[in-house]
Amino acid sequence: MTLDEFMLNFLSNMSGGTIVLLLIAALLIISILLGVRIVPQSEQHVVERFGRLRAVLGPGINLIVPFLDRVKHRVSILERQLPTQSQDAITSDNVLVKVDTSVFYRIVHPEKTVYRIRDVDGAIITTVAGIVRAQIGKMELDEVQSNRATLISTIQHNVEAAVDDWGIEVTRAEILDVNLDQATREAMLQQLNAERERRAAVTRAEGERRAVELNADAELYAAEQAAKARRIEADAEAYATEVVAKAIRDNGVEAAQYQVALKQVDALSQVAAGEGKQTVILPSSAIDAFGEAFKMLKGKPS
Structure with a gap:
């Protein structure tokens, strides 16, 4: 069957x-x-x-x-990453740069996404490219290089505002690289070398100026020390003069004659102590000076 x-x-x-x-x-x-x-x-x-x-x-x-x-x-509501995109942009100082960007997003309102936009990835890529060109066009090249974090934050905020009607949340936007054309690279390299040479010249000039300052300080210190030594010597001489003047004031003319006689005796002793044989001729006044000195020594109280 x-x-x-x-x-x-x-x-x-x-x-x-x-x-x-x-x-x-x-x-x-x-x-x-x-x-x-x-x-x-x-x-x-x-x-x-x-x-x-x-x-x-x-x-x-x-x-x-x-x-x-x-x-x-x-x-799918999983986070998605768009393929890395490269777009040309011109900075405010007329430098052509090629910017590599990457965007992460996820769908939070599927009803908006399926009924308001056909190609989500293509629309986001186009939006990001326009915003990147607009923002870089407001900045100079140095600002693009140094303020990349601020630029990324601004781009992400603007992209979020643009795709909000599509039920999409931009979770992260990244600028992966900023490339320059060969001519601009060479110009920047020359500028960098010139800046290094300028800094080296300034450093050398600062070193020379510092050496001159140190030499001047050393000479000034030596002059101050010499002046201090002369001042001490002058003070010693002034003190000796003051002592002699006090002795004359206290003991009269005899004390002065006594000091002169001692000086003469000391001078003759130094001459007689010389090496070799020599003949010392003494004037009669020197003999008298010896006598006066011995008289004063005998008469000087101990």
Whole structure:
């Protein structure tokens, strides 16, 4: 017996009520399968009814009306990274640069994304390119190089404002590199070398000036020390003069004559102490000076 013959015999043996029950059971099973939707954690489902938006199903078990509602779009809500893009831009000081950018985003409102924009990635790439050119056009090359963090923050803020109507959140925007053409690179290298030479010349000049200052300080210190020595010597001479003057004032002319006689005796002693043989001729006044000195020594109290 064939399958067709078996089915015909089976249906002919069944009553009409049994067939209706089977049809109802099959309808219930199909309704349950169509009405229960299990959405993964990383997705959101957009449900339409007769071609219009009905609901957005979140992760978990969801119920819809069988045969009326159907899941039209399954949208991933995971963070996405756009391919690295390069675009040319001209700074405010007329320097052509090539900027490599990368953007990360995720879909937060799937109903806006599926009904308001067709090519999400292409639209974001175009938006980022325009914003990058506009922002770099307001800055000089040195500012682009030194204020990259500020530039990235500004670009991300402007991109977020531009794509908000598409139900998209820009999580991160990066400027990976800023490249210059060969002529600009050579000009900047020459400028860098000139700046290094200027700094080296300034350093050498500062060293020479410092050496001159130190030499002048040394000479000044030596002069101060010499002046101090002369001042001490002058003070010593003044003190000796004061002592002699006091002795003359206290002891009269005899004390002065005594000091002169001592000087003469000392001078003659130094001459006589010389090496070799010499003849010392003394004037008669020197003999008298010796006598006067001995008289004074005898008469000087001990």
